[in-house]
Amino acid sequence: MVADKIVLAYSGGLDTSCILKWLINKGHPVVCYMANVGQTEDFEAAKAKALKLGASQVVIEDLREEFVENYVWPAVSYGLVYESRYLLGTALARPCISVGLINCLKASTYWTIKRSHCRMAPPVRATTRCASSWPATPCCPMSSLSVQIIAPWRQADFVAQFSGRRELLQFAADNDIPVPVTPKAPWSMDANIMHTSYESGVLEDPDQEPPAELYLMTRPASEAPEQACRLAISFEKGRPVLLELEDGRKLTTSLDILETLNEIGGQHGVGRIDIVENRFLGLKSRGVYETPGVTILHQAHLDLETFCLDREVYRVKQLLKDRLADYVYNGFWFSPEVQFTRKCLDLAAENVQGTVKLQVHKGAVTVLGRSSSKAPYNxxxxxxxxxxxxxxxxxxxxxxxxxxxxxxxxxxxx
Known part of the structure; x- marks a missing residue:
């Protein structure tokens, strides 16, 4: 039985706006939860939109620092790359948002979660994250509450009404819901401080070149500045702790480091990829990603860990990090296998300490030198x-x- 009161993970986009109105039309009071993980978004406008559509409350939480320090930095330390190319920007944000959602749920005493997303594998991964993260949060024990997690795209009555984005767009038009897409050229976008991803719509043809106007974080490498950017990144236990720039600035906070590297990488066309990946169910999906700052960090960290780690430890780490990337992609961040694998990789990262000098120029990240007091280099x-x-x-x-x-x-x- 569906609970009367619902907490909806809300983004203000097409799917969540339509689902919000759909739930309200069914008589459910809905609390909308919005997590700020660094996406460029007018949260106040989204809040006003949700309230206008009938939400009883909108909760906006700033999770940027939490996301970077507890999800992005560990991923950099572990060297996580899914299928050798995807740096997992969306997959890392989901468990962070899930914890915030569950804490909101407890605070609101609304014991049903509605998770909106596109069909097929993503709902499976999103539900898995919510379910597995519950006991890992400061919330009450699972046994003390009856929690129901519902993904609308897996509900028969919802799917019967909405077979795809075309029906969602029509529903939005019929209910005066403003959405940032049109029937002619829609594509889905997911953004956070780590990356921006694009899929669906015109991108579903794997042979179709992405529209030039699609990219938001990076410029084409051919249009990058003629002058290269030089910088140095210092790591402790595999995690970035210091960014030194040519102008003498030294940045030490996680948000400053990542935001600045995003800006530098974006200006120089770093971090764009266009791939076909294997989803959880084995289906293939085309995705276009921009990850400028973490691409720079990944190259620097890869060089430093090769310098610092014993050869056999390095080889074992490669096996473990590939398996961990699969777990994270599939939504098992809070699983026992991930906890075990992370502890192993944390042990390897103990000796990854030092500084890497880099040049960023026209889409390329080039290592210029490295130093470390812990490197077994003689x-x-x-x-x-x-x-x-x-x-x-x-x-x-x-x-x-x-x-x-x-x-x-x-x-x-x-």
């Missing part, structure tokens, strides 16, 4: 000008032992 041992620690005879024996299996392979195959 210039004497790898010098071509002197022999220290081992000699040619040691190398000869090592090569001979390594070649045994190769000789056996040749004997058996020839």
């Amino acid at each position: 210039a004497d041992l790898v010098s071509m000008d002197q022999l220290v620690g081992f000699g040619p005879q040691d190398a000869t024996g090592f090569i001979k032992i390594q070649a045994i299996r190769l000789r056996e392979h040749q004997r058996l195959t020839h």
Whole structure:
């Protein structure tokens, strides 16, 4: 049975605005929850819109610092990249928003969550995040409350009325709901301080080039400034702690570091990708992403951790971070397997400490140098000008032992 009172994760976009009105038309009092995770949005206008549509209350919470420090920075430290290309900007924001939503739910004593999103895998991942994050928050124990999580796109009566975006647009027109899309050229956009993603509409044709006006965070690399930007990023335990700029500025707060790198990366056309990815259910989906600041951080961190980590630890870390990226993408941030994997990766990050010098120019991020007091780098041992620690005879024996299996392979195959 659906509860009478509902907390709706609200963005002010097409889906959530239509769902808000749809719920109100069914007689439900609705509290709209809006999380500020750094998206460029007029929250007061969205609040006024929700209240005009009939919401009983609108809660706006600033989660930017929480998002960066507890989700983005760990992802940078772990080197999370889904399927070698996607830096997980949306997937990382969802658990952060879910925790805020659940805390709002407890404060409002409204015990039903409505989660609006597009169809197929995203609702599965969103519901999983809400359900799994409940016991991880300061909320009351699960056993003390009866919580029902509902995704409208999986409700028969909702799907019967809305088979897709065309019906949503018509419903919006019929109910005087202003939406920032038109039937001619719609695409879905999700934005936060880490990235902006685009999908659906004209982008559903994987061979269709994205419209030039689509991009909001970055300019084309061909239009970037002729003069390169040089900077230095310092890390402690794999996390960014200091950004030093050419003009002498030194930034230390998480928001300042990421916002400034977003600006630099955006000006120089860094962080654009156009990919087809595998969703949770195995279906393929086309997505266009802009992640300028974290792309710079990712390149810097990758260089530093290769410098600082033992070879075998580094190789094990690559296996674990790829598995963790899958877990995060699929909505299991609060799962026991993620907790276990994160602890392993946190241990590896203990020695990732130092500074990386970079150049950002026309879409490229180039490492200029790196330094660390914890790197197992011995210039004497790898010098071509002197022999220290081992000699040619040691190398000869090592090569001979390594070649045994190769000789056996040749004997058996020839």
